[in-house]
Amino acid sequence: MDDPQLTAQLGVVAVRGPSSARYPERMLPPSDVLALLRARRSSLPPALVRVTDYVLEHPSAVVDMSTSQLAHAAQASEAAVSRLCERVGLPGYPALKSGLAVSLSRVADRPSVNVATIDENADPRAIIDVVARSHRDAILLTAEGLDPDEISAVCEILRETRTAIVYALASSAPVAEDLATKLVMAGVSATATSDRHLAAALLARYPGRCGLLIISTTGYTQDSVSLAEVGRSQGTPVIAVTSDPESRLARAATHVLRTSAYEAGLRSGGTSDRMAQLLVVDVLVTVLRTADHQAEVAAMHRMDEAVSPWKLPRPGPSASPGTPSDRE
Structure with missing residues (x-):
């Protein structure tokens, strides 16, 4: 942070109460409040969406508004304004306004990352910049929202069970395959599947002796929620990788690893969500493998x-001494 006082305002937020596990302490990256609101919008209830939309449409005005003024302008309650700050991980309304001020002060230095504003026949260079920045924001926002304690708890489950079922549908399925492959390389017997019946059969095969990881952007896919409930009923730890900490999937899970990405318009179903999920995958597997660093290094050498x-040998200067290149 450039401003120590702003750092204190935006710094660490500890949300208390029964849902505190869903809202861990976190640090908000500077100048990302607008991106944060866009990323979290799809997971908010209607009253909070109204406040979010007003803030996104009138950020300059909101900087000078009181809580009651924003609530009136957005046709919501003051409680909804406070609730919005909590849901996106801010310690309060002053932090929201301070973050907006930082975003607005830097908006001239970079184009908007609102991918929904890509127009017909948009310039390819502009599209490249917008898409790249949306991926960057997905990674940064997911990183700041991940709870280290949840990551550690999930890794401990995987170390103990050494067995994992990874379930995902549609565009999240390749991420499940990637996670399962990495878990296998880390010594965990893992199966990735989009077949709910197979996943349920595997849960019955290893009742309470595996970890069930379910990847779902929204957390409201019926098959995912049903499978999570089956796992919980059998005493199996259920880990949800999802964007909404209050979704049905998150509420059915024992642990939640939260992602943040903005997809809309022509980018709906795009890769920002996948980027966020893949970050979670890499963090999780890397933490898992650090438990016995020397053993993992030795295993990697053997593999x-x-x-x-x-x-095949690499040609040119990068080839190791004495190794013939394929041009010889």
Whole structure:
């Protein structure tokens, strides 16, 4: 942060009460309040969406508004304004206004990342910039919203059970495959599937002796929620990778790893969500493998040697001494 006073305002927020596990302490990246609101909008109830939309449409005006003025302008209650700050991970309304001021002061230095504003026949260079920045924001916002305690708890489950079922549908399915592959490489017997019946059969095969990881952007897919409930009923730890900490999936899970990404308009179903999910995958597996660093390094060397007969030598200066290049 450039401003120590602003750092104190935007700094660490600890949300108390029964839902505190869903809203962990976090640090908000500077100048990302507008991106944060866009990323979290789809997971908010209607009253909070009205406040969010007003803030996104009139950020300059909101900087000078009181809580009651914003509530009146957005046709919502003052409680809704406070609730919005809590849901997006801000310590209060002053932090929201301070964050907006930072965003607005820097908006001239970069184009908007609102992918919904991509117009017909938009310039390809502008689209490249907007899409790249939406991916960047997805990574930054997901990183700041991840709860280290939840990551540690999930890793402990995987270390103890050494068995995992990874379930995802549609565009999240490739992320499930990636996670399962990485878990196998880390010594965890993992199966990725989009088949609810297979997942349920595996849960019955390992009741309470595996981890069930469900990846769902919205957290409201019926199959995902039903499977989570089955897992919980059998005593299986259920880990949800999702964007909404109050979704049905999150409420059915024992642990929640939250993602944040903005997809709308022509980008609906785009890759920002996948970028956010893949960040969670890499963080989770990396933390898992750090438990016994020396053993993991040795295992990686053995695996590298195992596949070395199928690797072609690299030509040019990067080739190791004494290794013939394929141009010789």
